[in-house]
Amino acid sequence: MDSATLLKEAIKAREKAYIPYSHFGVGAALLDSEGKVHHGCNIENAAYGPTNCAERTAMFRAIADGHQARSFKAMAVVGDTGGPIAPCGVCRQVMIELCDPDMLVILGNLKGDVLETTVSELLPGYFGPSDLENVK
Ligand SMILES: O=c1ccn([C@H]2C[C@H](O)[C@@H](CO)O2)c(=O)[nH]1
Numbered sequence: 001m002d003s004a005t006l007l008k009e010a011i012k013a014r015e016k017a018y019i020p021y022s023h024f025g026v027g028a029a030l031l032d033s034e035g036k037v038h039h040g041c042n043i044e045n046a047a048y049g050p051t052n053c054a055e056r057t058a059m060f061r062a063i064a065d066g067h068q069a070r071s072f073k074a075m076a077v078v079g080d081t082g083g084p085i086a087p088c089g090v091c092r093q094v095m096i097e098l099c100d101p102d103m104l105v106i107l108g109n110l111k112g113d114v115l116e117t118t119v120s121e122l123l124p125g126y127f128g129p130s131d132l133e134n135v136k
C-alpha cells in the first residue's frame with residue numbers, strides 16, 4: 001500500500017473522532033505486516049486527561065487484535081493543521097515501544113501537505129525497550 005492510500009485511510013479514520021471538547025479531529029491509519037489497516041481516532045473525555053490520541057488508539061487496537069509489537073509497516077496521521085500534523089510526545093513514546101524505530105510515519109493535513117519521517121526521527125535520543133535489557 002502506498003503513502004497516499006494510507007493517508008486516505010487516516011482521513012476516513014478522522015471522521016470517527018469523538019471530540020466534544022476540542023472539536024479538533026485527528027485520524028491515524030496503521031498498516032500491519034499482513035497488509036491490513038487499523039484505524040485510530042482521538043477520543044476525548046470530560047476530565048480531559050484520559051483523552052486518547054488517534055495514533056495511540058490505532059496502535060492499541062492493533063496490539064489488542066493480536067498483532068506483534070514492532071511488526072507494523074507504516075502509520076499515517078492527519079489533522080486540520082497548517083502543516084503536516086505533529087504527533088504529541090506521549091504518542092511518540094508509545095510509537096517507540098510498539099513500532100520499529102525505522103518504521104515509516106506519514107504526517108499530513110487536509111490541504112495535502114505531507115511529511116514522511118520515521119519513528120526514531122520523531123523522538124531523537126529516545127528511551128526505549130532496549131534500554132531495559134541489562135536489568136537483572
Ligand atoms: O497528533 C495528535 C495531536 C492531537 N491529537 C488530539 C488530542 C486532542 O483530542 C486534540 C487536541 O489536542 O487532538 C491527536 O489525536 N493526535
Ligand SMILES: [Zn+2]
Pocket residue numbers: 053054055056087088089090091092
Ligand atoms: Zn498523542
